[in-house]
Amino acid sequence: xxxxxxxxxxxxxxxxxxxxxxxxxxxxxxxxxxxxxxxxxxxxxxxxxxxxxxxxxxxxxxxxxxxxxxxxxxxxxxxxxxxxxxxxxxxxxxxxxxxxxxxxxxxxxxxxxxxxxxxxxxxxxxxxxxxxxxxxxxxxxxx
Amino acid sequence: xxxxxxxxxxxxxxxxxxxxxxxxxxxxxxxxxxxxxxxxxxxxxxxxxxxxxxxxxxxxxxxxxxxxxxxxxxxxxxxxxxxxxxxxxxxxxxxxxxxxxxxxxxxxxxxxxxxxxxxxxxxxxxxxxxxxxxxxxxxxxxxxxxxxxxxxxxxxxxxxxxxxxxxxxxxxxxxxxxxxxxxxxxxxxxxxxxxxxxxxxxxxxxxxxxxxxxxxxxxxxxxxxxxxxxxxxxxxxxxxxxxxxxxxxxxxxxxxxxxxxxxxxxxxxxxxxxxxxxxxxxxxxxxxxxxxxxxxxxxxxxx
Numbered sequence: 001x002x003x004x005x006x007x008x009x010x011x012x013x014x015x016x017x018x019x020x021x022x023x024x025x026x027x028x029x030x031x032x033x034x035x036x037x038x039x040x041x042x043x044x045x046x047x048x049x050x051x052x053x054x055x056x057x058x059x060x061x062x063x064x065x066x067x068x069x070x071x072x073x074x075x076x077x078x079x080x081x082x083x084x085x086x087x088x089x090x091x092x093x094x095x096x097x098x099x100x101x102x103x104x105x106x107x108x109x110x111x112x113x114x115x116x117x118x119x120x121x122x123x124x125x126x127x128x129x130x131x132x133x134x135x136x137x138x139x140x141x142x143x
Numbered sequence: 144x145x146x147x148x149x150x151x152x153x154x155x156x157x158x159x160x161x162x163x164x165x166x167x168x169x170x171x172x173x174x175x176x177x178x179x180x181x182x183x184x185x186x187x188x189x190x191x192x193x194x195x196x197x198x199x200x201x202x203x204x205x206x207x208x209x210x211x212x213x214x215x216x217x218x219x220x221x222x223x224x225x226x227x228x229x230x231x232x233x234x235x236x237x238x239x240x241x242x243x244x245x246x247x248x249x250x251x252x253x254x255x256x257x258x259x260x261x262x263x264x265x266x267x268x269x270x271x272x273x274x275x276x277x278x279x280x281x282x283x284x285x286x287x288x289x290x291x292x293x294x295x296x297x298x299x300x301x302x303x304x305x306x307x308x309x310x311x312x313x314x315x316x317x318x319x320x321x322x323x324x325x326x327x328x329x330x331x332x333x334x335x336x337x338x339x340x341x342x343x344x345x346x347x348x349x350x351x352x353x354x355x356x357x358x359x360x361x362x363x364x365x366x367x368x369x370x371x372x373x374x375x376x377x378x379x380x381x382x383x384x385x386x387x388x389x390x391x392x393x394x395x396x397x398x399x400x401x402x403x404x405x406x407x408x409x410x411x412x413x414x415x416x417x418x419x420x421x422x423x424x425x426x427x428x429x430x431x432x433x434x435x436x437x438x439x440x441x442x443x444x445x446x
Contacts, residue, residue: 042365
């Protein structure tokens with residue numbers, strides 16, 4: 001796959017530039033569903049939701065856990081601007097697990113509107129992290 | 144005699160003050176390190192946010208959204224970011240001066256003040272303060288920026304205000320900070336003011352040679368799923384990101400300004416101590432001389 005076209009992916013968060021590489025394809029959770037981008041994609045803008053972005057680079061797959069943000073696609077470049085993004089090796093699995101359990105508990109007991117939405121978001125984030133870290137039962141499916 | 148004790152007392156008090164300024168300097172330096180890292184780490188994020196939005200606006204005609212609506216006249220809301228405490232040189236003053244200028248120039252103006260210094264100043268002056276946040280954290284969180292963004296969006300959509308700007312301090316280095324004004328709402332189509340704030344942004348400028356060149360390359364953006372929904376998501380996030388960055392920059396600037404101010408205060412105290420010590424030694428010498436003269440005089444008298 002020597003001369004296969006690539007696309008530059010940049011993932012930025014307020015903390016740092018998380019990822020900046022030439023990749024073969026990415027697939028991630030946009031607000032209206034899973035979206036996949038290949039090199040030479042038409043210019044596109046969309047908002048992202050909490051979930052896992054799957055990146056394929058030189059035949060290898062990397063999963064990045066992201067939370068809300070947006071994505072701009074140009075034929076040779078993807079800008080993924082999100083609130084948080086973590087590579088699998090950066091994810092603290094124990095922390096994500098306890099966050100998931102806490103959120104789960106809240107979701108069962110607390111039905112107050114604001115807290116419910118917050119807990120739901122926390123639950124989604126924790127789940128995305130666990131998936132990206134490969135600590136979730138199934139393969140890839142959208143949150 | 145009296146003189147000598149006075150001088151000694153003054154030296155003591157200057158030394159005490161110096162201890163305080165030195166401690167403050169060290170605290171500021173430690174916090175600066177942290178705040179500076181955060182601010183600098185957030186810059187790529189800020190630049191990307193602005194870049195994406197600029198890209199969207201330069202390449203599409205889809206610009207109908209409530210947060211982009213320009214309305215004539217009306218109330219202008221100014222967000223003013225200062226520190227809670229003084230002893231940081233001209234940091235607070237510079238921000239307040241610029242805010243003051245805008246307040247004077249506008250007919251209807253309200254303020255949202257962040258930091259006790261700005262609040263105290265404008266409260267004394269009787270300027271309308273719509274909201275105030277004091278005792279800001281040293282390292283402001285994303286959630287705080289989120290709250291502020293929600294609040295201004297609410298006011299803007301309720302048409303309480305027709306324009307929202309923000310005054311903050313951009314951190315260049317520990318000894319150099321510059322006050323910036325940025326329009327938040329309606330969201331500027333090209334985010335021009337933000338673009339000038341950074342070298343990176345200038346580089347970016349060179350790559351995308353303006354509206355015409357870019358427009359030729361890209362006919363139109365696809366908005367997934369629709370322009371309205373994308374703007375609904377992106378614009379508030381843009382605001383949060385920009386406010387968050389401004390908070391970080393301002394905090395880093397505050398610590399930088401304080402560190403510099405306290406450093407020169409410590410320096411000045413040193414100088415003062417040197418001068419006073421010299422004065423003290425002279426006074427002591429003078430006294431010894433007087434005593435010797437007296438003894439010699441006394442001995443002479445006995446002969």
